[in-house]
Amino acid sequence: MKPVCEFCGDSGLILKGEVAVPCGCIRQKAMTKLFKASGLPRKLLDCTLSSFDFKYYARNCLDIEKGVSYYEIAKLSFQAARNFVSKFMQDPNADGLLLSGPVGSGKTFLACGIANALLKKGKVVLFIVVPDLLDQIRSTYDTARNNSDYTEYDLVDTARKVPLLILDDLGAHNYTEWSRNKIFSIINYRLNHCLPIIVTTNITPEDLDEYLGERTTSRLLEMCRPYRLLVDMDIRAIQRKEKDQ
Numbered sequence: 001m002k003p004v005c006e007f008c009g010d011s012g013l014i015l016k017g018e019v020a021v022p023c024g025c026i027r028q029k030a031m032t033k034l035f036k037a038s039g040l041p042r043k044l045l046d047c048t049l050s051s052f053d054f055k056y057y058a059r060n061c062l063d064i065e066k067g068v069s070y071y072e073i074a075k076l077s078f079q080a081a082r083n084f085v086s087k088f089m090q091d092p093n094a095d096g097l098l099l100s101g102p103v104g105s106g107k108t109f110l111a112c113g114i115a116n117a118l119l120k121k122g123k124v125v126l127f128i129v130v131p132d133l134l135d136q137i138r139s140t141y142d143t144a145r146n147n148s149d150y151t152e153y154d155l156v157d158t159a160r161k162v163p164l165l166i167l168d169d170l171g172a173h174n175y176t177e178w179s180r181n182k183i184f185s186i187i188n189y190r191l192n193h194c195l196p197i198i199v200t201t202n203i204t205p206e207d208l209d210e211y212l213g214e215r216t217t218s219r220l221l222e223m224c225r226p227y228r229l230l231v232d233m234d235i236r237a238i239q240r241k242e243k244d245q
Protein backbone atom coordinates (compact mmCIF):
# COMPACT_ATOMS: atom_id res chain seq x y z
CA MET A 1 0.00 0.00 0.00
CA LYS A 2 1.22 3.48 -0.87
CA PRO A 3 2.12 5.49 2.23
CA VAL A 4 -0.36 8.21 3.09
CA CYS A 5 2.18 10.66 4.44
CA GLU A 6 4.72 11.86 1.92
CA PHE A 7 6.96 13.26 4.63
CA CYS A 8 7.48 10.26 6.89
CA GLY A 9 6.18 7.38 4.77
CA ASP A 10 3.82 6.69 7.70
CA SER A 11 6.67 5.87 10.06
CA GLY A 12 5.63 8.88 12.15
CA LEU A 13 9.19 10.19 12.30
CA ILE A 14 11.15 12.60 10.15
CA LEU A 15 14.82 13.42 10.29
CA LYS A 16 15.85 16.89 11.28
CA GLY A 17 19.59 16.91 10.81
CA GLU A 18 20.75 13.96 12.89
CA VAL A 19 17.69 13.59 15.06
CA ALA A 20 14.36 11.97 14.37
CA VAL A 21 11.37 14.09 15.39
CA PRO A 22 7.64 13.25 15.31
CA CYS A 23 6.06 14.05 11.96
CA GLY A 24 3.15 16.53 11.83
CA CYS A 25 0.90 13.78 10.51
CA ILE A 26 0.82 12.17 13.96
CA ARG A 27 -1.04 15.14 15.35
CA GLN A 28 -3.27 15.19 12.30
CA LYS A 29 -4.08 11.50 12.71
CA ALA A 30 -4.81 11.95 16.40
CA MET A 31 -7.15 14.82 15.55
CA THR A 32 -8.95 12.83 12.86
CA LYS A 33 -9.44 10.08 15.42
CA LEU A 34 -10.85 12.53 17.95
CA PHE A 35 -13.25 14.00 15.41
CA LYS A 36 -14.41 10.52 14.38
CA ALA A 37 -14.90 9.40 17.95
CA SER A 38 -16.85 12.55 18.80
CA GLY A 39 -19.89 11.39 16.84
CA LEU A 40 -20.25 14.86 15.37
CA PRO A 41 -22.16 14.44 12.09
CA ARG A 42 -20.42 15.66 8.93
CA LYS A 43 -22.73 18.57 8.38
CA LEU A 44 -22.05 19.88 11.84
CA LEU A 45 -18.29 20.05 11.33
CA ASP A 46 -18.95 23.36 9.56
CA CYS A 47 -20.68 24.87 12.58
CA THR A 48 -17.75 26.73 14.05
CA LEU A 49 -17.70 29.67 16.42
CA SER A 50 -15.99 31.79 13.78
CA SER A 51 -18.85 31.19 11.33
CA PHE A 52 -21.59 31.99 13.86
CA ASP A 53 -23.56 34.78 12.18
CA PHE A 54 -25.37 37.38 14.30
CA LYS A 55 -27.52 38.70 11.47
CA TYR A 56 -30.27 36.21 12.34
CA TYR A 57 -30.85 37.80 15.73
CA ALA A 58 -33.00 40.92 15.57
CA ARG A 59 -31.82 44.06 17.30
CA ASN A 60 -35.36 45.41 17.41
CA CYS A 61 -37.02 42.40 19.06
CA LEU A 62 -36.99 42.45 22.83
CA ASP A 63 -37.17 39.69 25.38
CA ILE A 64 -39.81 41.50 27.43
CA GLU A 65 -38.91 39.82 30.72
CA LYS A 66 -35.22 40.72 30.58
CA GLY A 67 -35.46 43.88 28.49
CA VAL A 68 -32.65 42.81 26.15
CA SER A 69 -32.76 42.36 22.39
CA TYR A 70 -32.49 39.01 20.64
CA TYR A 71 -29.23 40.29 19.19
CA GLU A 72 -27.81 41.05 22.62
CA ILE A 73 -28.90 37.64 23.89
CA ALA A 74 -27.10 35.99 20.96
CA LYS A 75 -23.97 38.00 21.77
CA LEU A 76 -24.11 36.94 25.42
CA SER A 77 -24.72 33.30 24.55
CA PHE A 78 -21.88 33.33 22.04
CA GLN A 79 -19.58 34.89 24.61
CA ALA A 80 -20.59 32.19 27.09
CA ALA A 81 -19.70 29.54 24.50
CA ARG A 82 -16.31 31.11 23.87
CA ASN A 83 -15.68 31.45 27.59
CA PHE A 84 -16.58 27.82 28.08
CA VAL A 85 -13.95 26.78 25.53
CA SER A 86 -11.18 28.73 27.22
CA LYS A 87 -12.28 27.72 30.73
CA PHE A 88 -12.51 24.05 29.85
CA MET A 89 -8.97 24.14 28.46
CA GLN A 90 -7.78 25.07 31.96
CA ASP A 91 -10.39 23.40 34.12
CA PRO A 92 -11.96 20.07 33.11
CA ASN A 93 -14.63 20.72 35.75
CA ALA A 94 -15.86 24.03 34.31
CA ASP A 95 -19.62 24.74 34.51
CA GLY A 96 -21.58 23.58 31.47
CA LEU A 97 -24.22 25.38 29.44
CA LEU A 98 -27.93 24.85 28.96
CA LEU A 99 -28.85 26.30 25.57
CA SER A 100 -32.60 26.59 25.17
CA GLY A 101 -34.72 28.31 22.57
CA PRO A 102 -37.27 27.75 19.81
CA VAL A 103 -36.80 25.59 16.72
CA GLY A 104 -34.04 26.88 14.42
CA SER A 105 -32.55 29.39 16.84
CA GLY A 106 -28.93 28.20 16.58
CA LYS A 107 -28.66 26.05 19.71
CA THR A 108 -27.11 23.05 17.98
CA PHE A 109 -24.89 25.35 15.92
CA LEU A 110 -23.49 26.97 19.05
CA ALA A 111 -22.98 23.63 20.82
CA CYS A 112 -21.13 22.31 17.76
CA GLY A 113 -19.04 25.46 17.67
CA ILE A 114 -17.83 24.54 21.15
CA ALA A 115 -17.26 20.90 20.15
CA ASN A 116 -15.28 21.84 17.05
CA ALA A 117 -13.11 24.33 18.90
CA LEU A 118 -12.23 21.84 21.64
CA LEU A 119 -11.65 18.91 19.28
CA LYS A 120 -9.20 21.05 17.36
CA LYS A 121 -7.39 21.66 20.63
CA GLY A 122 -7.15 17.92 21.19
CA LYS A 123 -9.93 17.48 23.75
CA VAL A 124 -12.18 14.43 23.85
CA VAL A 125 -15.79 15.42 23.20
CA LEU A 126 -18.87 13.25 22.68
CA PHE A 127 -21.80 14.66 20.75
CA ILE A 128 -25.02 12.77 21.36
CA VAL A 129 -28.43 13.38 19.86
CA VAL A 130 -30.59 12.30 22.78
CA PRO A 131 -33.40 10.52 20.87
CA ASP A 132 -30.75 8.62 18.87
CA LEU A 133 -28.95 7.55 22.03
CA LEU A 134 -32.17 6.24 23.55
CA ASP A 135 -32.90 4.32 20.33
CA GLN A 136 -29.40 2.90 20.30
CA ILE A 137 -29.60 1.79 23.91
CA ARG A 138 -32.96 0.17 23.24
CA SER A 139 -31.61 -1.63 20.20
CA THR A 140 -28.90 -3.25 22.29
CA TYR A 141 -31.70 -5.12 24.10
CA ASP A 142 -33.16 -6.31 20.86
CA THR A 143 -31.04 -9.30 19.89
CA ALA A 144 -32.36 -9.39 16.32
CA ARG A 145 -31.17 -5.85 15.70
CA ASN A 146 -28.19 -5.97 17.98
CA ASN A 147 -24.99 -6.08 15.98
CA SER A 148 -23.28 -6.68 19.37
CA ASP A 149 -20.62 -4.09 18.65
CA TYR A 150 -21.48 -2.51 21.94
CA THR A 151 -23.68 -3.08 24.90
CA GLU A 152 -26.01 -0.69 26.65
CA TYR A 153 -23.46 -0.41 29.41
CA ASP A 154 -20.76 0.74 26.96
CA LEU A 155 -22.96 3.46 25.53
CA VAL A 156 -24.19 4.82 28.81
CA ASP A 157 -20.80 4.47 30.42
CA THR A 158 -19.08 6.44 27.65
CA ALA A 159 -21.66 9.20 27.99
CA ARG A 160 -21.08 9.21 31.74
CA LYS A 161 -17.32 9.43 31.65
CA VAL A 162 -16.29 11.36 28.53
CA PRO A 163 -14.52 14.65 29.48
CA LEU A 164 -17.14 16.75 27.66
CA LEU A 165 -20.62 15.52 26.80
CA ILE A 166 -22.96 17.38 24.48
CA LEU A 167 -26.57 16.31 24.80
CA ASP A 168 -28.27 17.65 21.71
CA ASP A 169 -32.04 17.89 21.57
CA LEU A 170 -32.94 16.98 25.10
CA GLY A 171 -36.27 18.16 23.84
CA ALA A 172 -39.96 17.92 24.40
CA HIS A 173 -40.27 14.23 23.65
CA ASN A 174 -42.49 11.77 25.43
CA TYR A 175 -39.88 10.28 27.69
CA THR A 176 -40.79 6.96 29.20
CA GLU A 177 -39.83 6.21 32.77
CA TRP A 178 -37.10 4.01 31.31
CA SER A 179 -35.67 6.84 29.16
CA ARG A 180 -35.82 9.25 32.06
CA ASN A 181 -33.83 6.81 34.18
CA LYS A 182 -31.13 6.48 31.55
CA ILE A 183 -30.82 10.25 31.23
CA PHE A 184 -30.80 10.63 35.00
CA SER A 185 -28.04 8.10 35.45
CA ILE A 186 -25.81 9.89 32.94
CA ILE A 187 -26.42 13.33 34.38
CA ASN A 188 -26.14 12.20 37.98
CA TYR A 189 -22.80 10.52 37.36
CA ARG A 190 -21.44 13.63 35.67
CA LEU A 191 -22.65 15.85 38.49
CA ASN A 192 -20.95 13.65 41.08
CA HIS A 193 -17.70 13.67 39.13
CA CYS A 194 -17.88 17.38 38.22
CA LEU A 195 -17.85 16.61 34.48
CA PRO A 196 -19.48 19.30 32.36
CA ILE A 197 -22.42 18.91 29.97
CA ILE A 198 -23.58 21.17 27.18
CA VAL A 199 -27.31 20.71 26.61
CA THR A 200 -29.51 21.97 23.81
CA THR A 201 -33.26 21.88 24.29
CA ASN A 202 -36.50 23.36 23.04
CA ILE A 203 -37.92 23.27 26.54
CA THR A 204 -37.68 26.36 28.71
CA PRO A 205 -35.75 25.72 31.93
CA GLU A 206 -39.00 26.28 33.88
CA ASP A 207 -40.72 23.44 32.02
CA LEU A 208 -37.82 20.98 32.03
CA ASP A 209 -39.04 19.10 35.09
CA GLU A 210 -42.32 18.28 33.38
CA TYR A 211 -40.37 16.23 30.82
CA LEU A 212 -37.30 15.06 32.66
CA GLY A 213 -38.54 14.92 36.23
CA GLU A 214 -37.53 17.04 39.17
CA ARG A 215 -34.35 15.23 40.12
CA THR A 216 -32.73 15.42 36.68
CA THR A 217 -33.82 19.03 36.14
CA SER A 218 -32.50 20.14 39.50
CA ARG A 219 -29.11 18.60 38.68
CA LEU A 220 -28.95 20.10 35.20
CA LEU A 221 -29.67 23.57 36.54
CA GLU A 222 -26.93 23.11 39.09
CA MET A 223 -24.37 22.06 36.47
CA CYS A 224 -25.20 24.37 33.57
CA ARG A 225 -25.54 28.10 33.06
CA PRO A 226 -28.78 28.76 31.17
CA TYR A 227 -28.91 30.79 27.93
CA ARG A 228 -32.06 31.18 25.88
CA LEU A 229 -31.48 32.00 22.20
CA LEU A 230 -34.43 33.82 20.67
CA VAL A 231 -35.26 34.45 17.02
CA ASP A 232 -38.26 36.07 15.37
CA MET A 233 -38.00 33.52 12.55
CA ASP A 234 -36.60 29.98 12.24
CA ILE A 235 -33.04 30.39 10.86
CA ARG A 236 -33.64 27.34 8.65
CA ALA A 237 -36.54 29.15 6.96
CA ILE A 238 -34.42 32.28 6.48
CA GLN A 239 -31.59 30.25 4.96
CA ARG A 240 -34.01 28.47 2.61
CA LYS A 241 -35.20 31.86 1.39
CA GLU A 242 -31.62 33.09 1.00
CA LYS A 243 -30.87 30.04 -1.15
CA ASP A 244 -33.89 30.62 -3.40
CA GLN A 245 -32.89 34.17 -4.11
Ligand SMILES: Nc1ncnc2c1ncn2[C@@H]1O[C@H](COP(=O)(O)OP(=O)(O)OP(=O)(O)O)[C@@H](O)[C@H]1O
Binds near residue numbers: 052054056105200202
Ligand atom coordinates in the same frame (compact mmCIF):
# COMPACT_ATOMS: atom_id res chain seq x y z
N1 LIG B 1 -25.78 31.89 14.14
C1 LIG B 1 -25.86 31.17 13.02
N2 LIG B 1 -25.09 31.49 11.95
C2 LIG B 1 -25.19 30.76 10.83
N3 LIG B 1 -26.01 29.71 10.65
C3 LIG B 1 -26.80 29.36 11.68
C4 LIG B 1 -26.75 30.06 12.91
N4 LIG B 1 -27.62 29.49 13.74
C5 LIG B 1 -28.17 28.47 13.09
N5 LIG B 1 -27.68 28.37 11.85
C6 LIG B 1 -28.11 27.38 10.85
O1 LIG B 1 -29.52 27.30 10.92
C7 LIG B 1 -29.98 25.97 10.96
C8 LIG B 1 -30.69 25.69 12.29
O2 LIG B 1 -29.80 25.87 13.37
P1 LIG B 1 -29.70 24.84 14.59
O3 LIG B 1 -29.71 23.46 14.07
O4 LIG B 1 -28.57 25.26 15.42
O5 LIG B 1 -31.07 25.16 15.31
P2 LIG B 1 -31.63 24.59 16.70
O6 LIG B 1 -31.89 25.77 17.56
O7 LIG B 1 -30.74 23.54 17.20
O8 LIG B 1 -33.03 24.00 16.21
P3 LIG B 1 -33.84 22.70 16.72
O9 LIG B 1 -34.58 23.12 17.95
O10 LIG B 1 -34.77 22.40 15.60
O11 LIG B 1 -32.86 21.61 16.98
C9 LIG B 1 -28.77 25.11 10.75
O12 LIG B 1 -28.66 24.81 9.37
C10 LIG B 1 -27.61 25.99 11.17
O13 LIG B 1 -26.44 25.69 10.45
Ligand SMILES: [Mg+2]
Binds near residue numbers: 108168200
Ligand atom coordinates in the same frame (compact mmCIF):
# COMPACT_ATOMS: atom_id res chain seq x y z
MG1 LIG C 1 -30.92 21.49 17.45
Ligand SMILES: [Zn+2]
Binds near residue numbers: 008009011012025
Ligand atom coordinates in the same frame (compact mmCIF):
# COMPACT_ATOMS: atom_id res chain seq x y z
ZN1 LIG D 1 4.00 11.82 8.50
